[in-house]
Amino acid sequence: PTESPRLTVIGTGYLGATHAICMAVLGYEVLGIDVDERKIAKLAAGEVPFFEPGLPELLTKALESGRLRFSTSFAEAGEFGDVHFICVGTPQQPGSDACDLTYVNAAIDSLAPHLARRALVVGKSTVPVGTAAELTERLQRLAPAGTAVELAWNPEFLREGYAVDDTMHPDRLVFGVASDWADQQLRAAFRPVLDQGTPVIRTDLATAELVKVAANSFLATKISYINAMAEVCEAVGADVKDLADSLALDDRIGGKFLKPGLGFGGGCLPKDIRAFAHRAEEIGVGQAVSFLREVDAINRRRRARTVDLVRELLGGQISGHRIACWGAAFKPNSDDIRDAPALDVARTMHGLGGHVRVYDPAALDNARRAFPELRYGENALDVARDADVVVLLTEWSEFREIDPDALAEVVAHRRIVDGRHALDAARWREAGWEYRALGRS
Ligand code: UDX
Numbered sequence: 001p002t003e004s005p006r007l008t009v010i011g012t013g014y015l016g017a018t019h020a021i022c023m024a025v026l027g028y029e030v031l032g033i034d035v036d037e038r039k040i041a042k043l044a045a046g047e048v049p050f051f052e053p054g055l056p057e058l059l060t061k062a063l064e065s066g067r068l069r070f071s072t073s074f075a076e077a078g079e080f081g082d083v084h085f086i087c088v089g090t091p092q093q094p095g096s097d098a099c100d101l102t103y104v105n106a107a108i109d110s111l112a113p114h115l116a117r118r119a120l121v122v123g124k125s126t127v128p129v130g131t132a133a134e135l136t137e138r139l140q141r142l143a144p145a146g147t148a149v150e151l152a153w154n155p156e157f158l159r160e161g162y163a164v165d166d167t168m169h170p171d172r173l174v175f176g177v178a179s180d181w182a183d184q185q186l187r188a189a190f191r192p193v194l195d196q197g198t199p200v201i202r203t204d205l206a207t208a209e210l211v212k213v214a215a216n217s218f219l220a221t222k223i224s225y226i227n228a229m230a231e232v233c234e235a236v237g238a239d240v241k242d243l244a245d246s247l248a249l250d251d252r253i254g255g256k257f258l259k260p261g262l263g264f265g266g267g268c269l270p271k272d273i274r275a276f277a278h279r280a281e282e283i284g285v286g287q288a289v290s291f292l293r294e295v296d297a298i299n300r301r302r303r304a305r306t307v308d309l310v311r312e313l314l315g316g317q318i319s320g321h322r323i324a325c326w327g328a329a330f331k332p333n334s335d336d337i338r339d340a341p342a343l344d345v346a347r348t349m350h351g352l353g354g355h356v357r358v359y360d361p362a363a364l365d366n367a368r369r370a371f372p373e374l375r376y377g378e379n380a381l382d383v384a385r386d387a388d389v390v391v392l393l394t395e396w397s398e399f400r401e402i403d404p405d406a407l408a409e410v411v412a413h414r415r416i417v418d419g420r421h422a423l424d425a426a427r428w429r430e431a432g433w434e435y436r437a438l439g440r441s
Helices: 013-027 037-044 057-063 074-080 102-115 131-144 163-168 180-189 190-196 205-236 240-248 269-282 291-313 339-353 363-372 380-383 405-409 426-430
Strands: 007-011 028-031 070-071 082-086 119-123 150-154 174-177 200-203 320-325 355-359 389-392 414-416 434-437
Touching: 007 013, 007 102, 007 190, 007 389, 013 028, 013 057, 013 163, 013 240, 028 074, 028 180, 037 070, 057 070, 057 163, 074 414, 082 102, 082 180, 102 131, 119 131, 119 180, 131 205, 150 174, 150 180, 150 190, 150 205, 174 180, 174 205, 180 190, 180 355, 190 240, 205 240, 205 291, 240 339, 291 339, 291 389, 291 414, 291 434, 320 339, 320 380, 339 355, 355 380, 380 405, 389 405, 426 434
Parallel strands: 007 028, 007 082, 028 070, 082 119, 119 150, 174 200, 320 355, 320 389, 389 414, 414 434
Antiparallel strands: none
């Protein structure tokens, strides 16, 4: 294996930019490649094109070290790299649950003709199981070096908001490989991370692909499980917060991803469970994961139920009421609005004739661009002015710190729906607020 392999990262979106920057900081020579010239120009100028705590500082450091460069040239990538990481997006196909592999295929088709010597191509994107086997054939057919070019799969588990830490100190590394050489090349490409004692699972390509979707499906299932319990709690006047707290203390269950509320969104969990169910059906094992359809349905019902709670609090009607929405991002510490439950709820209430105003600490620009029909405000109190109801949709810490008495001064009515169980219910009720939350009476 190459002692210190030179790395390329194909696709400098969220995953790729983070990976490229962190690898350069860890000491590797890295070339970041993207077809988007604007993105490449920004990164080369030291600007991270998305919100991620800690990453801008590391980009500056990596550029100053001289180890990180960016380019749009696949010829340069082929010439430069020993190990090529594929980090392009795999979105949901419009009008289908299936995963769209256009970008992955395009990355292979663009890179392969420039691979004239032995090299390892490593897929990091989340793909339907079986994709890597097909890509191996495609890669070796198109590469001048033929079977001297190998494909491996190394799924990525990073969370937005914690991307740097998750990359530098992952819980585990999964190496899906077809040969000892590929395994050794990957070990060389992750040497500093392995030296920290990070566990490695070496496995086949299909298992490596599956690990990612299995992990995300489990997390989604855990969230929908507690949200299903919230539905039951509501029916009998029980309290899902106390229920979740009690379950969490059983360390076989644990409290992570057991927070009830408006449910999951983002660019991964929703599309990954749909694509997994779809793929399983294609390969004849749909029944094995049919529960994922239910996980998705429970998750969507939480959005509808949040709108219902607002309606109930407003005396049966959304139309004509002033509604302050706190939060637009799919989760706090992110500016990502992909499949954001918060914006889904805001748009539904707008569609029902509510006068909706939205505020988010980081995602306002993205929300404005995507949904110009909604109204926005510059801070939490601003959007709450004269509101008939305040609806907390994303649990940013700044919302937790808002004083119920101060807020009471600006609203028309003291009514609040806590879509994320983020507030201290007793404190708000003491301050004279009608407080409602999913799964609690
Ligand atoms: C997720 C996975 O965690 C990560 O490993 C994978 O690589 C990509 O997908 P991310 O989409 O960044 O990461 O968000 P995450 O922090 O996992 O949250 C997902 C969603 O679940 C958010 O909408 C969050 O609000 C929601 N959630 C999370 C809950 O509703 N309840 C919980 O208890 C936890």
